[in-house]
Amino acid sequence: MKKKIEKVAVIGAGSWGTALAMVLADNGHEVRIWGHKEEQITEINTLHTNEKYLPSVPLPHNITGFSSLDEVLSEIETIILAVPTKAIREVLNKIANIRSEPLIIVHVSKGIEPDSLLRISEMIEQEMPADLLKDIVVLSGPSHAEEVSLRHPTTVSVSASNMETAEKVQDMFINQNFRVYTNPDIVGVEIGGALKNIIALAAGISDGLGYGDNAKAALVTRGLAEITRLGVKMGASPLTFSGLAGIGDLIVTCTSKHSRNWRAGNLIGQGHNLDEVLKNMGMVVEGVRTTKAAHQLAVKYDVKMPITSVLYDILFNGVNAKDGVDMLMARSKTNEMEDIANVFDDQNSIVHDKK
Helix, strand or coil, X not given: CCCCCCEEEEECCCHHHXXXXXXXXXXXXXXXXXXXXXXXXXXXXXXXXXXXXXXXXXXXXXXXXXXXXXXXXXXXXXXXXXXXHHHHHHHHHHHHHHCCCCEEEEECCCCECCCCCCEHHHHHHHHCCHHHEEEEEEEXXXXXXXXXXXXXXXXXXXXXXXXXXXXXXXXXXXXCCEEEEECCCHHHHHHHHHHHXXXXXXXXXXXXXXXXXXXXXXXXXXXXXXXXXXXXXXXXXXXXXXXXXXXXXXXXXXXXXXXXXXXXXXXXHCCCCHHHHHHHHCCCCHHHHHHHHHHHHHXXXXXXXXXXXXXXXXXXXXXXXXXXXXXXXXXXXXXXXXXXXXXXXXXXXXXXHHC
């Protein structure tokens, strides 16, 4: 079936927004990308590159850069929201003041807001008036922008409360290099995408300390267990965490040189302090902010999240990285299968309560 060609706006001209703009452009869509730096937009429009974020990658000519939100949103039905979590409310507030027609918002950021403890879809619902919000879709999964921009095979999930909208977005993005599945569990997809960054920071610290593959495998496995525990308490399906938005995204973020969360953790493990690391990274490390939110969520839902707890102490309470690992290893003994069974007991309890 022939794809419907649309005008699509990508809000955020970082590496991930630009890579997704390329996927849409490859599918024939008229793609507009918004950024707040004039020199970056000029580069996109004249040189068809975005060197700071995707070095040596030529951009398709059907991507046009805009520095004006008014212009980029004209005659647009669908936007891809690709700004850092901390900028989402500000950008949405500006969009709400510009728009008069409802939008489908596809958010591709991965984080949870500290203090409010809201997922990104919940932040969107707060900031966008109901008459301006047609639907919200989440796109998540194991997908480094650097590899997507080189058209390497990549597979992701899209989720929405309305599956017809999820399928529309699936059709917009899917091609021979970028495979898209739908998933009805919007809570699980968002939680998996956000919390994997915490475990990636921990994996980077472990590697920075020189602990090797055994330690990292344990962190990934036990990290998935605590992500699932919290996710189920928040209403997610445990099955989502065995899919692309769960274990898939967790593996790629904990093991790849492209992962900024892993790189930040690696520097901390080598002895650098957090402020120094964030200053030198030059890009947002979502896992730091999400660690604070997840620590608060663990308290709120009374969920044991030992890796998250130790990472919180390393990042915000001055605990030495090696001492943090020693604390994890010295925890009281427990039974792995009991842990897994408890997750499904929680799921059954939630399902029963909803009936």
